[in-house]
Amino acid sequence: MRTLSDLLVESRIFSNREVLSPHFTPHKLLYREREINNIEKALAPSLKGERGRNLFIYGKTGTGKTSCARHVVEEVKDLPNAKARICYVNCRIYNSRFRVLNKIISDHIPTYAKRGFGAVDLYEKLTSWIEEDSKILVVVLDEVDLVKDLDDLIYTLTRINSDIRAGGVTIIGISNKVSFKDELDPRSLSSLYETELVFAPYYATEIYAILKDRANAGFKRDIVDDEVLHFVAAMAAKEGGDARLSLKILTRAGELAEENERAKVTLKEAQEAAKMAENEIVYEVVSTLPEHQKFVLYAIAVLTQSGGSYKKLTDGVDTYLFSGEVYHRYKSLTEGMRKEAKSERWYRKYLSELEMQGLIASFESGKGIRGHTKLIKLQYPAKKMCDVLQREIFGQPKDSEAKLPEE
Ligand SMILES: Nc1ncnc2c1ncn2[C@@H]1O[C@H](COP(=O)(O)OP(=O)(O)OP(=O)(O)O)[C@@H](O)[C@H]1O
Ligand SMILES: [Mg+2]
Structure with missing residues (x-):
């Protein structure tokens, strides 16, 4: 166990830990010139005081979306005489229409913020502020999929453009959620996705x-x-x-x-x-699996871990379970929780989804083993999987020594 004084001794390994933190935005962003350029291009009209086209940026996690967007935001802030005012909003924190409007106001009209106004007041203040000298407001909504009333937010922001005579609002939305498009109202969709920019994995x-x-x-x-x-x-x-x-x-x-x-x-x-x-x-x-997939996975983990009476195949290294018995276990688990088990058809669908996530593997047994059956193998250590699922399903691990890896 290291003591506090040990921790204060200069590190022999690190010279500057801060630089290694994922929250650190490096000055030099490698391999993202094209993307940075495209964001700048999308912003160019706004910087000249014209209404720009909204931009939607998406790509998998850790592909540099936030870093590039912040880089451009800083560039814009440094520009002399730009007509645009830019506001970067992290929607993980500001996750509702009200909070986003409030954030914009507190960044740009601080004297008006924190006075307990409602959304309508904020909206009116914002529109008159934009209109007073024909500003263009660029709102960067990072992790935009986390806004609870997103359709309302998009509607409100785009409505400003039709409510005012001079100036305007341009939206840059950022997300790493692939299925995000399907959840949007078609009207929000068409305004948010005017132009798209995809960040490829590195x-x-x-x-x-x-x-x-x-x-x-x-x-x-x-x-x-x-x-x-x-x-x-x-x-x-x-x-x-x-x-x-x-x-x-x-x-x-x-x-x-x-x-x-x-x-x-x-x-x-x-x-x-x-x-x-x-x-x-x-x-x-x-932790993000739907409930019944968790139950099925839990049944698999429990059976893989349990020794004794349950019949399973093992080649000495790996353990294979019979699909029918997993279903059986899943059913008794749901019954024990006073929930209704889904049909076998659903169960098979769950299996293929768990397999797609790489959590299990399945094999056709071929003839000979109980006729023809599906064999299932858990792809991760059973004990750990049991602990995690117990926590997910029952709120805590059943045995107290089980611990999750630290964040
Ligand atoms: N091109 C790059 N050059 C240098 N560092 C980078 C680059 N791209 C990403 N990074 C680093 O990787 C980390 C993650 O990048 P970033 O936060 O921009 O990803 P993201 O696409 O926004 O991910 P998420 O979708 O999870 O929010 C940051 O610490 C950032 O510094
Ligand atoms: Mg990000």
């Missing part, structure tokens, strides 16, 4: 270069070998080209080296850190 070579830059600034000299960076980059590329994940793994590897009083960060620490990160991702996926 390749391993790109993540490597991003990591290299950060490692040079964040670690002491010669502490991290190139093979470590290559390994972490490959791992993050495989997990969806996520630069944030790569930074998390690298930092974790550095922490492990420090905790174990190593002189360098080696492949060993990197592998261990990657394993921890992989588990975290799995448990995030599990």
Whole structure:
């Protein structure tokens, strides 16, 4: 156990941990010139005082959307004489129409903020502020899918343009949710998606270069070998080209080296850190599963873990379950919770969804094993999966020693 005074001793591994944090926005954004350029192009009319076209940016997590948007926001703020006022809103925090309007007002008309006004007052104040000298207001809504009354927000912001005689509002929406489009009202959809910009996942070579830059600034000299960076980059590329994940793994590897009083960060620490990160991702996926898929997965985890009477196949390494028995277990689990089990047809659908998420694998048994049946194999350690699902389903792990990996 390290004491406080140990923690205050200068690190032998890190020179500037701040730089490695995923919240840090680097000055130099690699491989995103085209994207930054496209955002600037979309903003150019607004900067000249004309109404621009709304822009929608999407791409998987950790592909640099926030970093690029913030970079452009800072550039715009620094421009002399620009007609536009820009407001960056993190919708994870400002997650309703009222909160977004309030945020815009407190950024730009601070004297009016915090007076307990309602949405109508805020709207009127905002429109008159825009109109007074024909401003163009650019609102960047990051993680826009998290706004609870998004259709209302989009409607309100776009309505400003028809309510005023001079000036206007341009919206830049950002999201990493693929199914987001399907949930929007068609009217919001057409105004938000006037122009689209997609951020592709990073390749391993790109993540490597991003990591290299950060490692040079964040670690002491010669502490991290190139093979470590290559390994972490490959791992993050495989997990969806996520630069944030790569930074998390690298930092974790550095922490492990420090905790174990190593002189360098080696492949060993990197592998261990990657394993921890992989588990975290799995448990995030599990926590967002629909209820009955959780039940099915729980039945699989419990049966995989239980020894004894339950008949299953094992080749000494892996355990395969019979689909029919998993269904049986799922049914008794739902009954125990006084819920109605879904039909077998639904059950098969759940299985294929769990398989698509990479949580289980299934095989046709071929003839011979009880006629013809489906065999199921859990792709992650059963004990951990049981613990996580117990917490998800029952609110806490049944046995007290079970712990989730730390964030
Ligand atoms: N091109 C890049 N050059 C340098 N660092 C980058 C680049 N792209 C991303 N990063 C780093 O990766 C991390 C995640 O990037 P960012 O937050 O921009 O991703 P995002 O696309 O907004 O993800 P999410 O959808 O989860 O919000 C940040 O720490 C950022 O510094
Ligand atoms: Mg982001």
